[in-house]
Amino acid sequence: MKPTVSLEKDLRKEMRMTAVRRAVLGSVAAVGVISTALIAPNALLMLKPFLKQYERQKKYQTKKAISRLIAGGFLMMEKTSRGSFVVLTKKGKNCVAQWELRGYKVKKPKKWDKKWRVVIFDIPEKRKQLRGEVRTILTGIGFVRLQDSVWIYPYNCEEFVVLLKAELGLGRDVLYLIVDRVEDDRALRIRFKLD
Incomplete structure (x- = not known):
C-alpha cells in the first residue's frame, strides 16, 4: 500500500x-x-x-x-x-461541449412569470454515463430533481435545453415542458426564492 x-x-x-x-x-x-x-x-x-x-x-x-x-x-x-x-x-468535441454546458448561465428575469420549466429525459441504460452527465449539468444550472429523470426550473431555459440536446446528441431522449401549475409547489418556490 x-x-x-x-x-x-x-x-x-x-x-x-x-x-x-x-x-x-x-x-x-x-x-x-x-x-x-x-x-x-x-x-x-x-x-x-x-x-x-x-x-x-x-x-x-x-x-x-x-x-x-x-x-x-x-x-x-x-x-x-x-x-x-x-x-x-467527435469525442473531443463532445467533451468541450460538456464543459461549455457546465458553464452555461440562464438569464433570470426580475419577475418570475409563474410558469415552471420541466425537463424529462429517458436515456437508455447503455448510455448511463451520459445520463449522469446530464444530471450534473442540470444541477449546475440550478434545476431541482423532482424524480430520477424529471427536473424543474422556474425560468425560461429553452435555449439551454436546445443546446443540451444538440451538443450531447439527445434529440428525442429529452422533453422540455412549460407548466402552469405543479402540485404543492410551495417548497419549490421557497427553494428558488420566488416568494
Whole structure:
C-alpha cells in the first residue's frame, strides 16, 4: 500500500496533467487545429491564454497531455502537405461541449412569470454515463430533481435545453415542458426564492 504522502503527490500530479489536457483541448477547440510544431519550446506561448500557471508548465507535460488525449480518442493527428496537425475528434468535441454546458448561465428575469420549466429525459441504460452527465449539468444550472429523470426550473431555459440536446446528441431522449401549475409547489418556490 502506498503511503498517504505519495498518494497526495500523485493526486496533485494528476490534477496538473488534467489542467494541461484541458488547456490543450480548449486550445484545439478555439483554434480548430494545432500544428505539431506547437510542441517546440517557444510554440508553447500559443497555449498561454489557456494555462493559469503557464510558467510552471513544462514541454513534456504538453507532449504527454497530447499523447493521452490522442490515446483517449479526444484528439487525432492529421498529416497534410503543410505538416502534421492535432484536431478534435467527435469525442473531443463532445467533451468541450460538456464543459461549455457546465458553464452555461440562464438569464433570470426580475419577475418570475409563474410558469415552471420541466425537463424529462429517458436515456437508455447503455448510455448511463451520459445520463449522469446530464444530471450534473442540470444541477449546475440550478434545476431541482423532482424524480430520477424529471427536473424543474422556474425560468425560461429553452435555449439551454436546445443546446443540451444538440451538443450531447439527445434529440428525442429529452422533453422540455412549460407548466402552469405543479402540485404543492410551495417548497419549490421557497427553494428558488420566488416568494
